[in-house]
Amino acid sequence: MKSQSLGKKKVVIVGAGFGGLTAAKKLAGDDRLEVTVLDRRNYHLFQPLLYQVATAGLSPAEIAVPIRGILSDNENTEVVLGEVDRIDVKNRTVGSGTREWKYDYLLLACGARHSYFGKDEWEENAPGLKTLEQATEIRRRILTAFELAERETDTNRQKAHQTFVIVGGGPTGVELAGAIAEISRHTFEKDFRHIDPSRTRVILIEAGTRVLAQFDESLSKRAARDLETMGVQIWTSSRVTGVSREGVQLGDESVAASTVLWAAGVLPSPTGNLLGTSLDRTGRVNVGPDLSIEGHPEIFVIGDQSAVTGENGKPLPGLAPVAMQQGRYVAKIIRAEAKTNEKSRLPFYYHDKGQMATIGRKHAVLQYGKIKFGGFFAWMAWLFVHIFYLIGFKNRIFVLWDWAWSYLTFNRGARLITQKEWRENPLSREP
Amino acid sequence: MKSQSLGKKKVVIVGAGFGGLTAAKKLAGDDRLEVTVLDRRNYHLFQPLLYQVATAGLSPAEIAVPIRGILSDNENTEVVLGEVDRIDVKNRTVGSGTREWKYDYLLLACGARHSYFGKDEWEENAPGLKTLEQATEIRRRILTAFELAERETDTNRQKAHQTFVIVGGGPTGVELAGAIAEISRHTFEKDFRHIDPSRTRVILIEAGTRVLAQFDESLSKRAARDLETMGVQIWTSSRVTGVSREGVQLGDESVAASTVLWAAGVLPSPTGNLLGTSLDRTGRVNVGPDLSIEGHPEIFVIGDQSAVTGENGKPLPGLAPVAMQQGRYVAKIIRAEAKTNEKSRLPFYYHDKGQMATIGRKHAVLQYGKIKFGGFFAWMAWLFVHIFYLIGFKNRIFVLWDWAWSYLTFNRGARLITQKEWRENPLSREP
Numbered sequence: 001m002k003s004q005s006l007g008k009k010k011v012v013i014v015g016a017g018f019g020g021l022t023a024a025k026k027l028a029g030d031d032r033l034e035v036t037v038l039d040r041r042n043y044h045l046f047q048p049l050l051y052q053v054a055t056a057g058l059s060p061a062e063i064a065v066p067i068r069g070i071l072s073d074n075e076n077t078e079v080v081l082g083e084v085d086r087i088d089v090k091n092r093t094v095g096s097g098t099r100e101w102k103y104d105y106l107l108l109a110c111g112a113r114h115s116y117f118g119k120d121e122w123e124e125n126a127p128g129l130k131t132l133e134q135a136t137e138i139r140r141r142i143l144t145a146f147e148l149a150e151r152e153t154d155t156n157r158q159k160a161h162q163t164f165v166i167v168g169g170g171p172t173g174v175e176l177a178g179a180i181a182e183i184s185r186h187t188f189e190k191d192f193r194h195i196d197p198s199r200t201r202v203i204l205i206e207a208g209t210r211v212l213a214q215f216d217e218s219l220s221k222r223a224a225r226d227l228e229t230m231g232v233q234i235w236t237s238s239r240v241t242g243v244s245r246e247g248v249q250l251g252d253e254s255v256a257a258s259t260v261l262w263a264a265g266v267l268p269s270p271t272g273n274l275l276g277t278s279l280d281r282t283g284r285v286n287v288g289p290d291l292s293i294e295g296h297p298e299i300f301v302i303g304d305q306s307a308v309t310g311e312n313g314k315p316l317p318g319l320a321p322v323a324m325q326q327g328r329y330v331a332k333i334i335r336a337e338a339k340t341n342e343k344s345r346l347p348f349y350y351h352d353k354g355q356m357a358t359i360g361r362k363h364a365v366l367q368y369g370k371i372k373f374g375g376f377f378a379w380m381a382w383l384f385v386h387i388f389y390l391i392g393f394k395n396r397i398f399v400l401w402d403w404a405w406s407y408l409t410f411n412r413g414a415r416l417i418t419q420k421e422w423r424e425n426p427l428s429r430e431p
Numbered sequence: 432m433k434s435q436s437l438g439k440k441k442v443v444i445v446g447a448g449f450g451g452l453t454a455a456k457k458l459a460g461d462d463r464l465e466v467t468v469l470d471r472r473n474y475h476l477f478q479p480l481l482y483q484v485a486t487a488g489l490s491p492a493e494i495a496v497p498i499r500g501i502l503s504d505n506e507n508t509e510v511v512l513g514e515v516d517r518i519d520v521k522n523r524t525v526g527s528g529t530r531e532w533k534y535d536y537l538l539l540a541c542g543a544r545h546s547y548f549g550k551d552e553w554e555e556n557a558p559g560l561k562t563l564e565q566a567t568e569i570r571r572r573i574l575t576a577f578e579l580a581e582r583e584t585d586t587n588r589q590k591a592h593q594t595f596v597i598v599g600g601g602p603t604g605v606e607l608a609g610a611i612a613e614i615s616r617h618t619f620e621k622d623f624r625h626i627d628p629s630r631t632r633v634i635l636i637e638a639g640t641r642v643l644a645q646f647d648e649s650l651s652k653r654a655a656r657d658l659e660t661m662g663v664q665i666w667t668s669s670r671v672t673g674v675s676r677e678g679v680q681l682g683d684e685s686v687a688a689s690t691v692l693w694a695a696g697v698l699p700s701p702t703g704n705l706l707g708t709s710l711d712r713t714g715r716v717n718v719g720p721d722l723s724i725e726g727h728p729e730i731f732v733i734g735d736q737s738a739v740t741g742e743n744g745k746p747l748p749g750l751a752p753v754a755m756q757q758g759r760y761v762a763k764i765i766r767a768e769a770k771t772n773e774k775s776r777l778p779f780y781y782h783d784k785g786q787m788a789t790i791g792r793k794h795a796v797l798q799y800g801k802i803k804f805g806g807f808f809a810w811m812a813w814l815f816v817h818i819f820y821l822i823g824f825k826n827r828i829f830v831l832w833d834w835a836w837s838y839l840t841f842n843r844g845a846r847l848i849t850q851k852e853w854r855e856n857p858l859s860r861e862p
Binding site: 041043059061068069072073078079080081099133136143144150151188190193194398401411414416418 | 472473474490491492493495497499500503504509510511512513530563564567574575578581582619621622623624625828829832842845846847848849
């Protein structure tokens, strides 16, 4: 089964997110290349819809696709499940446990995790939303909070169970807040006997002066208004100074909440440190105009893990289109060089695809160059784009059907409390 | 929000499986009754399809429905998430943690777990299949075993990773074995580069002389033949004497296998012990012809948790139709007595609905009274019945579409390795 490798260029791709997977697909079919895709997960995750899993709208399998399945027709490609723990840039090898791979080209595309700004101890009581496990854990906490409120006889504790604090007013925070407000107002309308789910408080905390700061100011206002209509309380210019089991501290103020979710700050994957090259202030790898690191034109770093400056002088945002364009760009360079052996590279240029964020079941904001709008049509556009880019025909149909269903019925199918035994005492979060 | 309760009869149902949920639905709308449904899970699980989750064919949310959602229109019913830890039969109260409920009627329907015949230490290396968590854990192990085989360079270890042992030749064991064989022969056909998935060994171990012993002998033969055609190796009259990380021991013989699954033996829920009444040899609660326990006509025990003898003198099997008929029977008694206060009860009679088991993607066996057949039409009947009884219209559509899809493409969508970090060393199963 092992393929011959005489004279072939070996390409190792680490990470099968938007960037790495796009590169792998573009390298398919070139029999001058031998491609190895390494990932510590066996699936590609469609992160833009992760908040839907966290809020019981979609199932994990609807937004995650086995990498092997996606690349199984690429005969020049092998997929390996493993976490890279060393990179030898001199001898050009990448290692994971007992295994090692030689490379002629290395592409790092490992993405980012959440950053707690040095307060990692907050994570236990304020989980972030970057992985499927975190999404099902957040789902568990949200649903359990309502169950605890229903059982509780003490009014203060009941109120704390019905309080949800979301830290960070970026797209993820806005999406989570909108979805939780919707669940409490609509999905749970008739489900409880002792609590009124519509009295749930959803508080969105943002350190800056407005939500969705990366959007135009008019869209921030629009989003804030839409969120408030849905019952979300927005606290801007508010900085969280403490997170505990009881809730959050904001300087002199404090809010009692059983459920605190973290949607603020990202930290690039630590695999960048293995390269021994320079990183920027936030830990992203500094790369040149061709996305390779200094002194090593054979090593590329793309996506959330690399620091690239856009045309406007600002760093490129951590969006799927950026990573995908970069993956395509690097694949093109590798194919060209494998063919002609020439080394002249045009610099990477990002074609701005705009950005969008959704707010509940019929509002969104959309910005594309000079075009900016919000409301139902932005939501339709958001829906269309997300269905379109979702990998796998079957998933597209499922997600579309799921959305149509919950749009019509306000129902959310995946309301399962799994993985941890349920406890009466909310303080004992660990089993 | 609390309902009035003057003169109303209080009914407490423990467990929202097939039996408890059927009873709760039948008690709906009777305003002489106040119903409390207690379950330690927030969802009703369609157990007959659990093996599909374990083998990546379906997602958890497709076979699990929030209990609250199912019963939200029943105004006389409240749903409480909680595990019953005490029953006071004298004072007629049921307790869970700090809460307590009075009852006029109590219905225990807590089902069963797996039994390791006193060898509970086997569970770690041979998980059973009764809960969603176990199903995703089994899925994780099956998928991880193939990944480990692909990475492995030692032939013996590779072979162990490609060996799956299923202990117990009842319907669950047969279904698991068939599905794993199918995955290895079809789904994974093109996915790997270093192993040949079709060389996977699937060994089904049965202590008795035939698989599906509760079926007619001709159907056992049929099932065995179908399984063997699919590549499953059947070892009958074989008793497992040891389970370890390396595989299974069968007296003098031993098989090296990374993945061992347990589908043998059931043990009733321990809540039966809280009644202080007599249990049968296997721990099921002994009940009279009206399914109530001795001396307490107000306490009923149904489903897998109770010991009822059928017309043929044999105990009723642990099947969904039995539990559902019992739930309906008990609900009818309670409604009649709440109305007329009379206490004459007709004995419970089980209308045999037959039984079926499926073997891979187009074979099944079916037995209904004198009717017995196998093959494709049995499989169609199996499919129809399972779709029909699945709760929730949306789930029916999803599951049907999922099956149609994997029937046509041999694909299995939910091939996700989640919940535990992946490890290179298979021995370190715990994170």
